[in-house]
Amino acid sequence: MIEPLMFYMFSALLILACIAVIFAKKPMYSVLFLIFAFFNTAGIFLLQKAEFLAMTLVIVYVGAVAVLFLFVVMLINNRKDYQFKIFTKYNLVLFTLVLVMVVEIYIYAMKGLGGFATPVANPIFLDTKNFVHNLGLTLYDDYYYVFIVAGLILTVAMIGAVVLSLTDTVTPSKQQDVFLQNMRSKEESVVLKKVEDEQGIN
Amino acid sequence: MDIGLLHYMVLSSIVLFIGIFGLFLNRKSIISLILSVEIIILAININFVAFANYWGDFKGQIFVLFTLTVSASEIAVVLVALVQYFNKKSSVWVDDLSNLKG
Numbered sequence: 001m002i003e004p005l006m007f008y009m010f011s012a013l014l015i016l017a018c019i020a021v022i023f024a025k026k027p028m029y030s031v032l033f034l035i036f037a038f039f040n041t042a043g044i045f046l047l048q049k050a051e052f053l054a055m056t057l058v059i060v061y062v063g064a065v066a067v068l069f070l071f072v073v074m075l076i077n078n079r080k081d082y083q084f085k086i087f088t089k090y091n092l093v094l095f096t097l098v099l100v101m102v103v104e105i106y107i108y109a110m111k112g113l114g115g116f117a118t119p120v121a122n123p124i125f126l127d128t129k130n131f132v133h134n135l136g137l138t139l140y141d142d143y144y145y146v147f148i149v150a151g152l153i154l155t156v157a158m159i160g161a162v163v164l165s166l167t168d169t170v171t172p173s174k175q176q177d178v179f180l181q182n183m184r185s186k187e188e189s190v191v192l193k194k195v196e197d198e199q200g201i202n
Numbered sequence: 203m204d205i206g207l208l209h210y211m212v213l214s215s216i217v218l219f220i221g222i223f224g225l226f227l228n229r230k231s232i233i234s235l236i237l238s239v240e241i242i243i244l245a246i247n248i249n250f251v252a253f254a255n256y257w258g259d260f261k262g263q264i265f266v267l268f269t270l271t272v273s274a275s276e277i278a279v280v281l282v283a284l285v286q287y288f289n290k291k292s293s294v295w296v297d298d299l300s301n302l303k304g
Contacts, residue, residue: 003204003205004204004205007205007209011209011213014213014217015213015216015217015220018217018220018221018224018241019220021224021237021238021241022220022223022224022227022228022234022238027231027233027234030233030234030237031233031237034237034240034241037241037244038244041244041247041248044210044213044248044251045248045251047205048210048251048252048254048255049255050251050254050255050263050266052263053247053251053263053266053267056267056270057247057270060270060274061270061273061274064274065273065274065277065278068277068278068281069236069237069277069281072233072281072284072285073233075285075288076233076284076285076288086227091226091227094223094226098219098222098223101219102215102216102219105211105212105215106212109208109211109212110208134260135260135263135264138260138261138264139264139267143264146264146268150267150268150271150272153271153272153275154271154274154275156275157274157275157276157278157279158275158278160279160282161278161279161282164279164282164283164286165282165285165286167286167289
């Protein structure tokens with residue numbers, strides 16, 4: 001009783017949040033609705049015994065990536081709103097195609113899985129105490145190569161993000177211009193000042 | 203009625219198509235494009251976790267970890283490039299991105 005209720009609530013809020021992301025008036029509202037969608041997805045992951053993924057989604061995806069989105073949206077403040085028309089003749093073809101695809105997925109899924117009430121397949125359980133134990137056994141044993149490659153991808157992305165953010169004002173290039181150095185004249189380099197006793201030059 | 207695999211598959215496909223709608227409707231603003239791609243990736247993650255729960259297998263959830271990794275790094279690079287471009291051009295409308303046009 002409680003599980004279908006939770007599922008329908010989370011999925012309804014997720015779908016509404018995703019629709020609101022597209023149709024929001026300001027980009028800030030779109031990003032906030034996307035954060036709401038991520039939280040509802042974390043709830044859906046919790047229903048499917050993926051607690052680690054739910055927390056990873058909240059901490060990493062919302063806490064880092066969506067916050068980065070928020071900062072960038074605040075930096076890029078586009079004032080004018082773009083009004084799009086939903087019902088144009090180009091979108092009519094799109095709607096028909098999407099409707100056909102959705103109906104097709106529904107038909108094939110019904111045929112393949114035999115309806116909505118599907119039995120659970122034979123699960124393959126490892127002999128582990130909890131999820132993190134399982135994760136450690138599988139991730140570092142079978143998928144160590146992918147894990148290292150993922151680390152490399154993150155390193156490259158970090159270097160790329162830092163390099164892209166260097167501009168000429170942040171890191172001015174300290175190169176010597178030999179022509180300018182040779183063209184210095186005496187008048188612009190040396191100044192003769194008359195100094196009083198115990199006065200100094202400021 | 204128990205929640206089976208098909209429920210999650212339908213949910214994932216609905217969110218996927220909402221993301222595709224967003225790609226088509228919001229073609230003029232770069233931020234909306236990136237957000238629609240994020241919604242599509244979210245739908246794929248839901249699908250992977252649903253199948254991982256169905257088969258009791260672990261590979262689905264591990265793949266979601268890597269999808270999150272790649273998506274996060276891609277967003278970081280794309281957003282930094284966007285900010286740098288906006289500093290030069292002061293506009294995020296796709297029509298103005300015609301510097302390379304011959």
